[in-house]
Amino acid sequence: MTIAYTNTIASDLFPNGGWDVHHHIFDPKKFTYAPDRHLTPPPATIPQFLVFKSRLGITNSVLTHGLSYGADCTSLKSFVAELNTTAPATRGVGVIDPSTVTGDELSAMHAAGVRGIRVNLYKYQAMHDVESQKTALREHARAIRGHIDAKRWSLAFTHTHPEFWGELSPIVEEVLVPAGIALVTDHFALLKGGSMLNINSENGKVDVTQQPGFREILELVCAGHLYIKLSAPYRVSSLAPGYEDLRPVVRAFVEANPERILWGSDWPHTPHMKVRTREEALRETEYLVVDDLAWLKSLRSWLSTEEWHLMMVSNPKTLYGW
Template sequence: MDVVQKLFPNGGWDVHYHIFEPDRFPYSSNRHLTPPPATIDQFLEHIRKLGITNSVLTHGLSYGSDCSSLRTFVAELGPSKTKAIGVIDPQTVTAEELASMHHDGIRGIRVNVYQYQAMHDVKRQMSALRDHSRVLHEHCPGWSMAFTHTHPEFWVQLKPFMEQEIIPTGIKVVTDHFALLKGASMLQAEKGVSDATQQSGFKEIIELVRNGHIFVKISAPYRVSNQAPNYEDLKPLVRALLDANPRQILWGSDWPHGPPMTVRSREEAMTEIPFLEIDDLAWLKSLRSWLSAEEWNAVMVTNPRALYDW
């Protein structure tokens, strides 16, 4: 049995990746980032090497809230194997559009914090989450709502907000990339802190996971750790999340591995930025060594299937 078969005896889901084909689908003129092409064929070759069998395609923010590319990509990847996460403008989207998106395999949205100029503003993040949750509550029962930001310390304020305004609506909230909690290597480099469990936001995230209030994607380890390719310093975070609630953890590659999230000038946003070189197989093997067989199957198969494949 080869390494891939050992990793995924029951198959495996990648719940966070992007496809960029700007020749077919031009990027938004208001984009925050210009990525190189990352095609369907390249992604299929990527997952073939890893042994991934199912996926959840995440709409690239470089396309704005126009999901025509996303819907085409899902159709070409195969709706039986692929679901998707879209981006909407909650002020203009219609019930008919949302129903059509659902028909085409979309099972959730991601909140574009750039659109709200909310990257570094927790109040604006709350406003964005409130606007999107209202639309989902009214028109899309069962859809999830994902968001990414760069300030784990914001969870001190986001936790009570979520518990009071978002969780009671029944919306399934997903946060990407370890909720941007940092591994010890990056904490030490940035803040001189060596214990990842003591960083601001950690306690709040763990409590939300324990209570089943949010899902966390253990994705894009290079965004939160300097210890590539195995990211050993992320083991305490992974174990804390799994120990809190193994039903709330998902895995995503973040292929094709874009640069860190940041607010860019107009000129920077219009300039193509190359992808990072990441050893996904090494990261998966490292992660597998930290989990029991039951936990691994939950993260890679049963959790994503329950959240997206209905």
């Protein structure tokens, strides 16, 4: 299996370094996938990622545990350790079973470079069920609450229903905020660009601000309660490679709170989130081909130098404890 790359080095994009806060490593020869996985990805190994990282000019990264490995973070700890031998600037975000994880296990993960937890909604069968999502948030918060005061762990929570955020906001404000747990959501919170919407304003143009969940998400960002990863634009826009229709979404996020915006590549570009049948989950699914450099250049043109530095350097440095 071949992973496609752009050919131009983008070193001018990162004069002060660049943090990719959402990528994966899949190496099934070293670590077997979980039998109840929701997706079977092809290998996407550390040497392949280092080529990708070098070609874009990325300096730091946050390895997000692939859900195909389930709640066993053995692979994550090994991958983070290996990445740090060649480029000592890698953190990890793990997956746990909140009903069984122990404080000792969380401490071992922290010592290995893990700085956050990812909620696996597939495990809860909760991708389309807001009540189950509330349960998942509460259980993960309870599992890590006593172990993150001095460690600054975050909780990554992503689903396909932006309209749920109105019901989820009280959980964020009543459970996570008092516990000091930073909440992060991936892929634009799955808010869509105009190319994937049918909402028109008075002048006949698509008004992205009118889509369900937009206001509630911006309120959480504005209050400092939610970090947004500008990752995987191909999940929310059909206008590759520059995804120009995402500009108003990006500007709304940044203007709400520039200190809560992050960037992630989602390398090696796994397909769209969906609930798969057992047969689909066990069948190897190819990655998407993405022009990451074109997307980065487009994104850079929408932001000031200060906003770009916050997103690419300062915000991830603060959140993931560099």
